[in-house]
Amino acid sequence: MLRTRLAAAVTAVILAAPPLVPAGPPSPPIAPKRPVTDTYWGVEVVDEYQYLEQVREAEVVEWADGQNRYTRHWLDGTSQRQAILDRIVELTHNVTPQYFGLKAAGNRLFAIKRQPPKEQPFLVVFPPGRSLTGERVLVDPNDIDHGGSTSIDFFVPSLDGSLVAVSLSRGGTENGTLHIFDTATGREHPDLIHRVNGGTAGGSVAWTPGSQGLFYTRYPAPGERPDEDLPFYQQVWYHALGTPTDQDYYVLGKSFPRIAEIELQTSEDGRYVLAEVSNGDGGEYAYWLKGPDRDWTLFAEFADQVIHAAIGHDDALYLLSRQAAPHKKILRLALDDPQLRRATEIVPETDVVIRSYLPTATSLYVVEMLGGPMRLRTYDLSDGSSTVLDTDEPSTISGLVSLQGDEILLQRQSYLTPPAVYRYRAGADGLESTPLAYTSPADYSDCEVRRVHATADDGTRIPITIVLRAGTPLDGSAPLLLYGYGSYGFTMTPFFSAHRRVWIEQGGIYAVANIRGGGAFGDHWHRSANLQNKKVTMDDFAACARFLGREYSSPGRIAIQGGSAGGLMVFGVLAHHPQVCAAVLAHVGISDALRTELSPNGEFNITEFGTVRDETQFHGMLGYSPYHAVKHGTTYPAVMATTGMNDPRVEPWQSFKMVAALQASGTPNPVLLRVSHNTGHGGGTRLSERDQQLADSYTFLFAALDLPYRPVGDR
Numbered sequence: 001m002l003r004t005r006l007a008a009a010v011t012a013v014i015l016a017a018p019p020l021v022p023a024g025p026p027s028p029p030i031a032p033k034r035p036v037t038d039t040y041w042g043v044e045v046v047d048e049y050q051y052l053e054q055v056r057e058a059e060v061v062e063w064a065d066g067q068n069r070y071t072r073h074w075l076d077g078t079s080q081r082q083a084i085l086d087r088i089v090e091l092t093h094n095v096t097p098q099y100f101g102l103k104a105a106g107n108r109l110f111a112i113k114r115q116p117p118k119e120q121p122f123l124v125v126f127p128p129g130r131s132l133t134g135e136r137v138l139v140d141p142n143d144i145d146h147g148g149s150t151s152i153d154f155f156v157p158s159l160d161g162s163l164v165a166v167s168l169s170r171g172g173t174e175n176g177t178l179h180i181f182d183t184a185t186g187r188e189h190p191d192l193i194h195r196v197n198g199g200t201a202g203g204s205v206a207w208t209p210g211s212q213g214l215f216y217t218r219y220p221a222p223g224e225r226p227d228e229d230l231p232f233y234q235q236v237w238y239h240a241l242g243t244p245t246d247q248d249y250y251v252l253g254k255s256f257p258r259i260a261e262i263e264l265q266t267s268e269d270g271r272y273v274l275a276e277v278s279n280g281d282g283g284e285y286a287y288w289l290k291g292p293d294r295d296w297t298l299f300a301e302f303a304d305q306v307i308h309a310a311i312g313h314d315d316a317l318y319l320l321s322r323q324a325a326p327h328k329k330i331l332r333l334a335l336d337d338p339q340l341r342r343a344t345e346i347v348p349e350t351d352v353v354i355r356s357y358l359p360t361a362t363s364l365y366v367v368e369m370l371g372g373p374m375r376l377r378t379y380d381l382s383d384g385s386s387t388v389l390d391t392d393e394p395s396t397i398s399g400l401v402s403l404q405g406d407e408i409l410l411q412r413q414s415y416l417t418p419p420a421v422y423r424y425r426a427g428a429d430g431l432e433s434t435p436l437a438y439t440s441p442a443d444y445s446d447c448e449v450r451r452v453h454a455t456a457d458d459g460t461r462i463p464i465t466i467v468l469r470a471g472t473p474l475d476g477s478a479p480l481l482l483y484g485y486g487s488y489g490f491t492m493t494p495f496f497s498a499h500r501r502v503w504i505e506q507g508g509i510y511a512v513a514n515i516r517g518g519g520a521f522g523d524h525w526h527r528s529a530n531l532q533n534k535k536v537t538m539d540d541f542a543a544c545a546r547f548l549g550r551e552y553s554s555p556g557r558i559a560i561q562g563g564s565a566g567g568l569m570v571f572g573v574l575a576h577h578p579q580v581c582a583a584v585l586a587h588v589g590i591s592d593a594l595r596t597e598l599s600p601n602g603e604f605n606i607t608e609f610g611t612v613r614d615e616t617q618f619h620g621m622l623g624y625s626p627y628h629a630v631k632h633g634t635t636y637p638a639v640m641a642t643t644g645m646n647d648p649r650v651e652p653w654q655s656f657k658m659v660a661a662l663q664a665s666g667t668p669n670p671v672l673l674r675v676s677h678n679t680g681h682g683g684g685t686r687l688s689e690r691d692q693q694l695a696d697s698y699t700f701l702f703a704a705l706d707l708p709y710r711p712v713g714d715r
Contacts, residue, residue: 028671029066031660038594041615045594045628049660053595053653055645064656067673071640074672075699080709084502084702085695087712091442091498092691093117098438099421102401102409104130106161108183109401111135111436112152119148119686123155123166125183130403132421132434138186139166139179151684153197154204157183158211159270163241165205165214167197172646172680174199178216180241193245195219199648199681200231200601201261209270213240215251217262231600231648232258236275252288252296253277259604267311272335274311282607283307283489283526289317289338299338311335312359313402314381318346320357325349326523330357330364347379353522355491358400358408363426365408367397371451371463371520372493372512376410378426389424389431393417394449394465396493409434413496415467415510416444442498446470449494454513454547456540463520464544465494466552467510479705480509480553482545482581486517486537487565488608489526499694506702506709509552515540515569531610532620534593538572545573545580556582559701563587564650564681565608567641571626571658574636583638583704585697588650588681591658593625594618601649627658636667638704642693644679672700 033048054060075081093116101112107128113135114121122140126132141150153167153176162183167176176197180189196216197203206215218237220230235253239245252275253260259280266273275288279302287300287309300306300319307328308320317338319331330347333340347354347366355369364379373394379386399411399421406426413419421436450466472478481503485492492512500510514520517529517537529536541560549555558581562570567589574584594612596602610617622628630636639662643655652675659673674696679685685693702709 028070028663028673029063030663031063031656033664040594040612040618040622043618043622045622047592047595048664049657050595052656052660053651055651055653055656060656064652064673064675067659068675071672071674071696074670074703075696078699078703080702081695081699083711084698084709085691087502088499088691088694088698091440091501092694093687094441095498096437096439098419099124099436100399100411100419101155102399102411102421103155103157104401104403104409105157105159108157108161110138110155110157110161110164112155113137116687118142119688120151120684123152123164125161125164132436138164138183139181141168144168145170148686148688149678149684153683154202156205156207156214158207158214159209159266159268160211163189163207163211165207165216167203167205169197169684171678172644172682172684174648174680174683176203178203178205189241191239191241191245193218193239193248195221198231198234200604201234201259202263204262204264206264206266206273207270208266211241213238215264215273217264218248229258232603234260234262236262236264259606261604265309265311267335268313272311274309274317276309280604280607281488282530282605283523284607287319289335291335297338299333300340304340306331306340308356310357310359313361314359316359318357318359318364319343320354322523326525327352328354328522330354330366346381346384353519356398356400358402360402360406360408360426363406365400365410365424365426367400369491369493369520372465372491372514374493376424380426387427394451394494396495414494415449415465415496416447418496418498438496440496440498442501444501444504447504452547452551454540454544456516456536456543460516460540462516462540462544463514464548465512465514466548467500467504468552469504469507472507472509474552476554476557478507478509478553479503479557479559479701479707480511480548481701482511482513482541482548482558482560483566484513484515484541484544484560484562484569485564485566486515486529486541486569487534488517489519489523490565491519499698502698503701505712506707509548511544511548511552513541513544515544517565517569530608532617532623534568534609534620535572535576535624537569538576538624541569542573542577542580545577549580555580557705559583559585559705561585561587561697562589564589567650568593568609568626572624572629574639575626575629576624578634578636581637583701584640585701586639586641586655586658588643588647589641589654589658590650591625591627591654593621594628596654599651602651627661630658630661630665632665634665634667636662636665636669636671638669638671638700640672640674640697640700640704642674642676642697644676644681644685646678646680649681670704 097115109126120141124135169176178193178196261278263276271292273290284302305323317333331343333343355367376389401409418438422431453461567586641655643652
């Protein structure tokens, strides 16, 4: 799954155009055209840069290195980049620690802690009693790898909290190996399990009672399948703690699709194990349950439209269903009789979308989404009554963790307020603060948040959230950065960013569009812009840019940004609607829709983006594919594409081919390619490299929009 959202900020520097840059590479290296013709359904498609897909070939490496040299010359040709980098470090390093990914096990709490200037987040455990102070470092990748390239993929404590399984990978590859640590001492057990996590299907673990062993996801080992099949065919295996891994045995998965992605979950007492199996990334799920006295039972198939399941505290499964409910509903199913036809509806579909939920002893906490912002509703499981906890500004509520009884922890953040962890109990008047509150020197007290709507080509109203300083002139002079995603039913919800202040304090406006392809208004919002209809996502975003160009800025002052599937989207806007903006930042983006499925993770994305093996989908894909829409003689906005050579989700050749085509188009505006050799899709990138990426992004944006960057102390 592309899954990863690069909520990158952007802009900064005084560098109007390449002619103003000091002496250095006058132009990027030219990629020779070597046309290859592929025929799909009787349609001949010419691909002039197919050879760039061989990213390890010497000729391609030399070309990419030359692109990097040109990009570095373009970005480093001004002293303003250093001022921008200094400001980013000031805003993002001088902060309190941030905690996320909280998990409760036994009488302990575990969390990932991010604490600059450490290169990587690390795992901590809080004292017994589920206190939220006095944590102790349990696993620190910064001590394991002093170069900062090792990162935590995921962690799962044992049921009693005495042990914790941690997947570690290097260089952004996401190729994770599972390590087992003793919670009390931090000592690592000799058990080492390879091929647990990957960039295609992720990875997961579920412990058995007594910390005696664990179920884990496993990719094929070399020799078990052909090399091209090793990122596929994920299965569930079992490991008994203290035994050699060659004694581990297969449990489940031989009947799963080639592109299965498995997520495991255990009941609090360990008697039940749940396996969620997704059919690639298009939103189809099947569910298997293992009980104490029986083998695995399939209780929901892909066609049943159950899209999430959680084991409750009352011997029941709580299922999120979109069957005849595009806004989703919640069903309850007895664990000892998991027959979907016997499920009862406990939360009916309403006019708001259910984002997530958590069952506790007597309550069901439901996070509802209202076109992006969220609120929390609590249902009494005894009588079905509910109460709503409203927030005073558009917020994101996430990370729900069940404590004793009906008490929970949750994280809340907004565009203006940093993330903080709160306690909450059903019936309480409000949220109770905890010590796990993140503070930042990025002060947004001078800003306001607005919710507006643009009108799409078919009349659909598209919500946009705008962040700007009070009093910002709306006469067309203010620069505006528009961010979006638009795939997998994933919704852009309010999020705090310290480095976004770099843009805001220079007079910039920041906007986020909840375009179709996402899930802001439910399943139909997603399905109306996936597969062959993906161009709707791009058209929606262009409509938002046009609206903002009329009401808040002007086309010559607008930049657009997206990463991963959002990179596909902004590449598409660039290719199909080049007049709506002046600059484009595309991070690890897809460009060639027709050949994406030939890469491992691209095959997982067929259920979202389509396949050329289906005639209808092929024609739609050819219609939206950004790479195939580039036309010679067109003036395109300034572009910077970024990619990582270790990316397991979107291969770097996607950016290579798009950049080559744009540079050959004759556009007078700069087209830059930034290649990182020790990063992947974004996850696991060390802090210092993130600083450099952000500085380059802001530098490009300020330069491309011909905006002077004025250090804070000089204004």
